[in-house]
Amino acid sequence: xxxxxxxxxxxxxxxxxxxxxxxxxxxxxxxxxxxxxxxxxxxxxxxxxxxxxxxxxxxxxxxxxxxxxxxxxxxxxxxxxxxxxxxxxxxxxxxxxxxxxxxxxxxxxxxxxxxxxxxxxxxxxxxxxxxxxxxxxxxxxxxxxxxxxxxxxxxxxxxxxxxxxxxxxxxxxxxxxxxxxxxxxxxxxxxxxxxxxxxxxxxxxxxxxxxxxxxxxxxxxxxxxxxxxxxxxxxxxxxxxxxxxxxxxxxxxxxxxxxxxxxxxxxxxxxxxxxxxxxxxxxxxxxxxxxxxxxxxxxxxxxxxxxxxxxxxxxxxxxxxxxxxxxxxxxxxxxxxxxxxxxxxxxxxxxxxxxxxxxxxxxxxxxxxxxxxxxxxxxxxxxxxxxxxxxxxxxxxxxxxxxxxxxxxxxxxxxxxxxxxxxxxxxxxxxxxxxxxxxxxxxxxxxxxxxxxxxxxxxxxxxxxxxxxxxxxxxxxxxxxxxxxxxxxxxxxxxxxxxxxx
Amino acid sequence: xxxxxxxxxxxxxxxxxxxxxxxxxxxxxxxxxxxxxxxxxxxxxxxxxxxxxxxxxxxxxxxxxxxxxxxxxxxxxxxxxxxxxxxxxxxxxxxxxxxxxxxxxxxxxxxxxxxxxxxxxxx
Numbered sequence: 001x002x003x004x005x006x007x008x009x010x011x012x013x014x015x016x017x018x019x020x021x022x023x024x025x026x027x028x029x030x031x032x033x034x035x036x037x038x039x040x041x042x043x044x045x046x047x048x049x050x051x052x053x054x055x056x057x058x059x060x061x062x063x064x065x066x067x068x069x070x071x072x073x074x075x076x077x078x079x080x081x082x083x084x085x086x087x088x089x090x091x092x093x094x095x096x097x098x099x100x101x102x103x104x105x106x107x108x109x110x111x112x113x114x115x116x117x118x119x120x121x122x123x124x125x126x127x128x129x130x131x132x133x134x135x136x137x138x139x140x141x142x143x144x145x146x147x148x149x150x151x152x153x154x155x156x157x158x159x160x161x162x163x164x165x166x167x168x169x170x171x172x173x174x175x176x177x178x179x180x181x182x183x184x185x186x187x188x189x190x191x192x193x194x195x196x197x198x199x200x201x202x203x204x205x206x207x208x209x210x211x212x213x214x215x216x217x218x219x220x221x222x223x224x225x226x227x228x229x230x231x232x233x234x235x236x237x238x239x240x241x242x243x244x245x246x247x248x249x250x251x252x253x254x255x256x257x258x259x260x261x262x263x264x265x266x267x268x269x270x271x272x273x274x275x276x277x278x279x280x281x282x283x284x285x286x287x288x289x290x291x292x293x294x295x296x297x298x299x300x301x302x303x304x305x306x307x308x309x310x311x312x313x314x315x316x317x318x319x320x321x322x323x324x325x326x327x328x329x330x331x332x333x334x335x336x337x338x339x340x341x342x343x344x345x346x347x348x349x350x351x352x353x354x355x356x357x358x359x360x361x362x363x364x365x366x367x368x369x370x371x372x373x374x375x376x377x378x379x380x381x382x383x384x385x386x387x388x389x390x391x392x393x394x395x396x397x398x399x400x401x402x403x404x405x406x407x408x409x410x411x412x413x414x415x416x417x418x419x420x421x422x423x424x425x426x427x428x429x430x431x432x433x434x435x436x437x438x439x440x441x442x443x444x445x446x447x448x449x450x451x452x453x454x455x456x457x458x459x460x461x462x463x464x465x466x467x468x469x470x471x472x473x474x475x476x477x478x479x480x481x482x483x484x485x486x487x488x489x490x491x492x493x494x495x496x497x498x499x500x501x502x
Numbered sequence: 503x504x505x506x507x508x509x510x511x512x513x514x515x516x517x518x519x520x521x522x523x524x525x526x527x528x529x530x531x532x533x534x535x536x537x538x539x540x541x542x543x544x545x546x547x548x549x550x551x552x553x554x555x556x557x558x559x560x561x562x563x564x565x566x567x568x569x570x571x572x573x574x575x576x577x578x579x580x581x582x583x584x585x586x587x588x589x590x591x592x593x594x595x596x597x598x599x600x601x602x603x604x605x606x607x608x609x610x611x612x613x614x615x616x617x618x619x620x621x622x623x624x625x
Contacts, residue, residue, distance in 0.1 A: 079599075081604075085605070085607030094547065246518070420504075460524065
């Protein structure tokens with residue numbers, strides 16, 4: 001069965017894409033300066049920021065990758081989303097106010113801009129920009145992969161490359177014309193769609209599976225899944241489960257797609273409600289992960305659905321084969337929204353890293369950043385699509401790598417650096433480099449144990465490269481800062497010192 | 503409070519790295535105990551300000567105890583072999599995971615942040 005048997009799915013997807021293009025064109029007319037393009041003129045309110053942060057953070061990772069990962073790992077996959085109860089508050093306490101006030105005093109458009117303001121070092125800024133580019137390529141690749149899998153399942157086509165290309169084209173079109181003004185307003189619409197769809201999909205999933213009791217009962221009683229599927233440590237080692245909890249519970253402090261939103265807030269006093277809006281909206285969206293993650297294995301256990309060849313097909317297969325047509329149409333549009341809201345944030349963040357941050361680390365400034373930012377979008381999008389196509393694993397695992405790259409490279413230098421004046425540029429630079437190199441190195445070692453000079457897995461069973469690199473990055477930062485004494489304090493600009501000391 | 507936070511970060515982070523390379527039973531326990539303390543230490547670092555509210559210390563203590571109780575609860579309940587299904591057809595360790603690690607911080611932290619917003623110099 002394909003979407004053509006349920007035309008409402010096609011209409012829903014097309015209506016959504018049309019709405020996004022209209023908003024993109026409308027925003028294009030409002031985008032006059034690079035400040036408009038990168039941080040939406042710092043004129044956005046708390047609801048747009050809160051829901052926008054949620055929709056930028058929750059992407060194809062949650063709506064497609066989550067159910068897919070649950071299909072493979074069982075409820076242990078939920079360790080990824082459990083920390084959202086405190087991550088909203090942590091973001092605001094640790095970085096929110098400081099980044100917002102910094103953006104009010106200086107020309108701060110990007111995370112590397114904030115690193116530059118904090119450490120005053122071109123080479124540290126350059127490393128941060130490299131980390132952003134690297135993580136952006138992986139994260140954007142995840143969105144393109146998710147888009148391709150969704151369109152493939154919906155339209156019943158065989159070619160993943162073709163559907164990825166189609167999705168990429170639409171994404172680039174409206175990101176290029178709209179920039180962050182489009183991003184901010186489409187994020188709001190997309191956020192609302194995601195919330196409504198998450199609740200509706202959850203209810204439908206549990207209903208189709210025969211109710212909560214029948215759903216978990218059939219999973220527990222099946223030979224394929226069994227009780228271990230429902231246990232937190234039933235199908236994964238301790239290091240994997242708590243590694244997810246650690247990386248996703250701390251790593252938000254290094255995610256530019258979320259931190260970037262703080263620059264856009266019109267009034268810092270509105271931060272008061274940010275954790276409530278962010279955490280509550282995230283918690284509602286996680287219902288999709290939980291509902292589809294349990295309903296699809298349950299349908300397989302009940303013999304109503306063939307075992308999935310690819311776990312990432314869990315969500316689209318359910319929507320196309322089991323959901324009511326109207327809900328399926330809306331849900332597909334909402335999943336498109338989830339994917340594209342994150343992707344367009346990354347396209348703009350990546351283009352800013354290319355046209356602002358990297359050139360500055362080499363000592364020059366690009367003259368027309370607005371124009372070149374739009375050109376950079378094309379290069380980043382193409383690189384991301386290629387990366388995703390050749391990565392070839394579950395959406396959620398690519399997401400963990402991408403999230404972990406940002407986390408390990410940027411979280412320590414930002415979170416500790418903006419709360420401790422003693423952190424030196426050397427400590428920050430070494431921490432960023434450690435996070436980047438260790439994460440990529442361990443990922444390669446874990447994935448290619450048989451390739452010649454590449455060593456096999458170095459870690460204990462189930463230990464995540466991203467967890468090790470994040471902890472290593474913190475260790476390096478603290479160690480170098482501790483042995484540097486008070487030298488770091490002298491390098492901090494007065495306005496930044498006031499921010500740090502509160 | 504910020505000094506304790508820096509000590510936790512400085513000692514805890516290398517322990518996590520070490521545990522992941524060494525493996526074994528003791529390393530798993532260290533990993534489960536230490537990882538929940540890192541986010542609490544980071545919040546403490548960000549929230550401790552001169553003239554800030556002392557309530558923040560109690561909030562963070564409650565968060566640390568909640569996360570530790572949930573993590574250790576999952577670890578030890580999970581070791582009991584095939585678990586009996588309890589409320590809602592889910593194993594006890596899964597309920598601990600969802601409620602203690604997920605729901606309790608969700609109810610605690612956003613509300614406390616809003617309540618302490620002015621008092622902790624966040625405005």
